[in-house]
Amino acid sequence: MMERLIFVRTSLVALLFAIPAVVMLPRASHSLAVPALAFVWCLFFEYLYHRWFQHRPGTIFADKHHLHHATYRRENEKEHLNFGGHPIYVALLFVVNGAPLVAVDLIFHTRWFPPAMLIFVGYVIVMEDIHYRIHTGLWVPFNLGVKHHHGHHTMPPKNFNVFIPLFDYLLGTKE
Numbered sequence: 001m002m003e004r005l006i007f008v009r010t011s012l013v014a015l016l017f018a019i020p021a022v023v024m025l026p027r028a029s030h031s032l033a034v035p036a037l038a039f040v041w042c043l044f045f046e047y048l049y050h051r052w053f054q055h056r057p058g059t060i061f062a063d064k065h066h067l068h069h070a071t072y073r074r075e076n077e078k079e080h081l082n083f084g085g086h087p088i089y090v091a092l093l094f095v096v097n098g099a100p101l102v103a104v105d106l107i108f109h110t111r112w113f114p115p116a117m118l119i120f121v122g123y124v125i126v127m128e129d130i131h132y133r134i135h136t137g138l139w140v141p142f143n144l145g146v147k148h149h150h151g152h153h154t155m156p157p158k159n160f161n162v163f164i165p166l167f168d169y170l171l172g173t174k175e
Contacts, residue, residue: 003078003132010128013087014121017094021117028114038112038119040166045097045120046127047167050083051160061085072135072153081132083162084124094120130163151175 028034054065068080084090097120101113133140134149145163152159158175161168168174 003081006082007128007132009087010082010084010090011125013084013090014094014124016091017098018118018121021114021121024111024114025118027111029111034112034115035119038116039123041116042120042123043161043164043166046123046162047160047171049093050162051173055156055160061089069153069156077135078132081135083128083131090124093124127162134163148175 049061050065053059053061056062064080064085071077071080084093094117098113098117101116104110105113130140130145131149132138134146140146140163145161145165148159148165148168149162152175155175158173159165159168160173165174
């Protein structure tokens with residue numbers, strides 16, 4: 001049950017970053033390209049974070065992620081399924097992801113931040129839940145990413161996207 005509290009905590013941190021996006025939404029760009037590009041950015045950001053931070057020895061993220069791999073298919077696996085980690089790290093992920101959006105908005109007046117941040121918030125919450133479901137054998141819609149993610153655990157230098165392997169295909173890390 002503790003692992004679901006961790007999911008709730010991560011979701012609450014994510015939702016805090018939705019607040020400024022919701023406030024700014026009435027003045028946001030209405031282009032449908034923005035949510036589509038934001039979704040692709042989410043996949044890329046997840047890939048980068050997982051490959052170059054969680055799998056790079058010596059980073060604070062790698063130490064925690066190592067526990068995730070070490071407990072794969074073990075009794076205490078559920079305790080180590082959270083992708084973001086401590087709430088400070090989850091908030092840091094949102095700050096690092098949101099800062100370029102804010103900069104682009106301030107410089108070019110694109111008004112992309114609100115829809116893009118809302119997509120990122122939603123993506124993180126859904127990704128955390130699907131990751132949990134993949135590891136615990138719960139129902140995953142369309143079995144999306146189940147085989148792909150288990151492949152990551154059997155061959156860790158492959159399959160870095162959790163459930164939609166777009167950048168694994170594009171960057172040659174698909175098993």
